[in-house]
Amino acid sequence: MRNRLKVLRAERNWSQADLADRLEVSRQSVNAIETGKYDPSLPLAFKIARVFAMPIEQIFSDDEAAQKAAE
Amino acid sequence: MTMEFTRPRASSIWITLGRMIGGGLLGAAMCWLYFTYARELRWSDIVALGIALMCMIGAVRLFGDSFNRRQLGKMMSVEGEASDQEAQQVRLQALIMGVLGVSLFWPPLATLNGAPAPAWTYAVVVASLIANVWFTWRVYQRGDEYARQRMLDVTFRASLAGQALLIAYAGAERLGLVAPATAWEVLVAITAVSIVAPLFGGSAKAKI
Numbered sequence: 001m002r003n004r005l006k007v008l009r010a011e012r013n014w015s016q017a018d019l020a021d022r023l024e025v026s027r028q029s030v031n032a033i034e035t036g037k038y039d040p041s042l043p044l045a046f047k048i049a050r051v052f053a054m055p056i057e058q059i060f061s062d063d064e065a066a067q068k069a070a071e
Numbered sequence: 072m073t074m075e076f077t078r079p080r081a082s083s084i085w086i087t088l089g090r091m092i093g094g095g096l097l098g099a100a101m102c103w104l105y106f107t108y109a110r111e112l113r114w115s116d117i118v119a120l121g122i123a124l125m126c127m128i129g130a131v132r133l134f135g136d137s138f139n140r141r142q143l144g145k146m147m148s149v150e151g152e153a154s155d156q157e158a159q160q161v162r163l164q165a166l167i168m169g170v171l172g173v174s175l176f177w178p179p180l181a182t183l184n185g186a187p188a189p190a191w192t193y194a195v196v197v198a199s200l201i202a203n204v205w206f207t208w209r210v211y212q213r214g215d216e217y218a219r220q221r222m223l224d225v226t227f228r229a230s231l232a233g234q235a236l237l238i239a240y241a242g243a244e245r246l247g248l249v250a251p252a253t254a255w256e257v258l259v260a261i262t263a264v265s266i267v268a269p270l271f272g273g274s275a276k277a278k279i
Contacts, residue, residue, distance in 0.1 A: 016150045027149040027157070029217035035148075038217050 002061045006034045008052050022051045094128045108183055115256040116179040122263055126172030133165035160210070167206045174199035175262065178255065229265035236264055 009019050016027045016034075023030070023044065032038035040048065049056040101124060106112065136143055143153035143161060153161075174196060181192040211222055237257070243249045252260075 017154070025215040026218065027154075028147055029215050031148050031150075032217055038220070041216055044216060 001039045002036070002063060003033065004059055005030070005048070008054075008059065009034075012052075019051070023047055090128075090132065094124070097128070098124045105179070105183070111182070111185055113256070115253075115259040118263055119175045119179055119255075119259045122259070122266060123172040123176035125266070126168045126175070130165045130169035130172060133161055133168065137161040137165065160213075163206060163210060167203060167210065170199050170202045170206065171262070174203060175259070225269040228268040229261075232264045232268045233261045236260060
């Protein structure tokens with residue numbers, strides 16, 4: 001799973017702590033999601049989408065689908 | 072453990088090496104004292120003392136690191152310095168490690184002059200057990216989904232390895248190939264496995 005969390009966060013000038021507060025998770029969780037070490041649960045993914053006011057598929061993308069699209 | 076730490080940089084390797092040598096010397100001194108004065112010695116006591124020492128040194132180090140916010144922030148892979156809440160979490164984890172250490176070194180220490188130990192010494196075992204369960208439960212309850220997932224991953228690996236070890240040993244024992252294990256030996260073996268198992272691979276990310 002790929003995500004644009006870091007880019008979206010940077011666009012809004014939010015620190016990891018700002019985003020973590022909005023999502024009610026730890027900064028370690030935000031870092032783990034941004035670096036691709038952890039894929040969030042569906043409820044958390046929807047919460048992320050709500051925080052950024054964007055559809056979920058504009059934040060997260062499937063590796064396999066991205067590979068197929070590139071081919 | 073739920074905290075995720077990064078590998079130390081080359082500049083800190085000498086500090087780490089110094090700590091390892093210091094810990095080794097401390098361990099050697101502790102083992103010498105124990106072997107010199109203990110009347111009865113079992114393999115599980117040696118392993119228990121080794122694990123207890125690892126836990127105590129780890130707990131002291133983690134507790135000390137929790138006061139260096141910048142260093143802690145780097146260790147936890149977060150931007151900037153660690154917050155008060157993050158430092159408190161790390162101290163709680165250090166406390167759990169320390170309590171685990173006490174619960175492992177106390178029984179061999181209490182029976183230094185032979186078994187049975189005085190009845191009051193069992194209170195220390197019960198107190199450390201209650202503290203361990205209570206603090207571990209608090210860490211799990213307070214953790215978010217990532218922290219819980221990491222705890223579950225570690226628990227799964229430790230459970231699988233522990234179960235495999237027990238089945239192998241119990242089978243061999245039933246066939247008369249090895250000596251029967253006591254509850255203490257089983258506890259020490261499972262604790263050792265639960266500490267070593269998380270060190271090997273894996274992540275909170277599932278393959279889809």
